[in-house]
Amino acid sequence: MRRFNVTGLCTPEEDYMVDISEKIEQIKQLIDRRCYFTINRARQYGKTTTLNTLRRTLPAEYMCINLSFEGVGPTMFSNAQSFCRRFLWQLDMAAKNGPDETIEWRNDEVTDFDELNVHLAQICAGRKIVLMIDEVDKAGNYEIFLYFLAMLRDMFNARKLGTGAAFHSVILAGVYDIKNIKSKMMSEGMYIPAETEDKKEGSPWNIAADFEVDMLFSPAEIATMLKEYESDHNTGMDIIEISEEIYKYTSGYPFLVSRVCHRIDNKLDKEWTAAGVRNAVKTILNESNTLFDDVFKNLENNKSLSYYIYELLILGKMKSFVRYDSVVSIGVRYGFFINVNGRVIISNKIFELLMTDYFMEKDLRDAKQIVGVLQYDVVRGDRFDMELCLRKFAEHYGELYNKEDLEFLERHGRLLFLSYLKPLINGQGFYHIESQFTDLRRMDIAVDFGRQQFIVELKLWKGEKAEMQAYEQLLGYMDTKKSDTGYLVIFDFRSNKNKQRKSEWIDVNGKKIFEVII
16 A cells, blocks of 8 residues: 655655656756756755656666765765775665676775776766766765766766766765855865865866756646545545645645645545645644754754844845845755745745744743733634734733833734734644735735634834725735635834724725724
């Protein structure tokens, strides 16, 4: 019986898999052109599964050798002889039972990179060998790896000049862009062997072709996996609806797609509905897994990235997507950012929720928080009273305003609302920030509670004209959610004598908006 795999390499015999044949075809075109390239994507992005699928589907004319630097240990990188012999041993093991068992790998005879170059050129002559190396990040902190990259480049160039043979194609897979490995090592104060490049700012991997294959899953691709599952289980699910709902929260991030499906199949009684997808997301956000641990580690270890995301998510600042910005590059590398119409956007809603909770808990850990209304006041069975929630928040916020300084409130007002809301919906619902609408003066939130969904906009007071614009913006947001009811919370940071307070329902173009000004 096949399953949704969330723990490693996926194979079609044991696991439900997305049909990535179009992506494989794009990669094959690079191989056909004899390109050397790097698949550098975030963790748990499907790199290993992609390499394995590629190996299984390439035509017989190619001899594929799959290696991994996972778990090889520092001994391999201690000197040239250790590396060359261990590398040849790995090639030998990976090539056994392959299409050509006549190759003699001289594991014990090669002692340096010059000899390795000659030996590999002899083996590659007349053969279309595709070398794939996974987890190359494990080698990124060793200077000996630069010699290896330089050797591959020299073989590549010799083949181009017609003076030698080389691997037909080389694919390196990891998180970091190998093109920048030298600058990374220099920034960390590591020794750079001069022999690997005439100029230190150069790269021994400057021969690499651009890898532009989109490895995220589209709704149509997600549907291919659900079709396989449905043919086995006959649940009666609406495959198109479910695939689009999964995409809405994951943006096609491979691990998250599989995680949602795994949760529904194993923990939620096979509730293959849109509500089931939301329930799966809710439970996933409360779990610990290796991907989330990695997210938190990267936020903790990179303060510039952490504050950039804080400004983006919590303060609502618009950020232009500038690829050469070092923080943006790091965010893209970790799978946190995508480019949407020239703006930096958090790559998926699950990451948005996860990071918002992270900042909320971190920012308010030592801050005075609003005393929330008792949950049973706003929760009646499976119904949530958003109007009462906002009225009570306005009351308590007003009390806090007299005790805290303006700077604190301007910075933390929206966080205070989220920290107020979260325990009330916890267990039965969750919220997510609509980042594609977020700007400096507004934050749009969708709150899902059971089968209810509430559209809430948080906005800073900028005058009556801006208030009218807020109505229009909220109505537009409501239209995208197909809702006739919305909620508007406006924070007014003017002096007490000028500010107004309001909690009332208004009718705008035939739709109902509950407005709270605090």
